[in-house]
Amino acid sequence: MTVEMPSIRSCSMTECAYNHDHGCHARAITIGDGIHPGCDTFFNCGSHCGSNHTAGVGACKVANCKYNTDLECQAGEIMVGSDRGGAACTTFMAG
Template sequence: MTLHVTEVSTCSVDNCAFNHEHECNAYAITVAGTADHASCGTFIDTSALGGLPKVLAHVGACQRGECLHNDHLMCNAHDVRVGPGADAADCLSYEHR
């Protein structure tokens, strides 16, 4: 089981409520998606600002059981990057086993 909480190191999804100058200010994100694809389940497409002013997000849960970094539904990657991909906000650190 992972012993650390993975940081969201960058977010390049400009239209997300939690993106503040390419840093995610949600308390935590959920990595969601479909088979062979991982997306940010916390993404909210709005111009309203959300989140906390000084807290940078971590990965709270990962629903992608087939990801190389998934350990008991927690992310054990050093950090994750969120950005546009197949969806508007994808986990760019996702690696299929």
């Protein structure tokens, strides 16, 4: 079964366990808490995963983003970076 998900074009959170070479290598990430598009999958850890997956957005709980339909992200790809002291989807656009 193939599941199409928006991909993570880049992530600047190099301290995250899933990050290497400014890419996110989790299988899928979850974004948002209903209000703020933080990355729920961020994990500040001393070691990094060895996977070569390019992560996709599995779920996004920020319903007021213009790319969000029925709590799923419809953007082709997103970027993740630092916001308010944590990791967040920087492709978020209120709408």
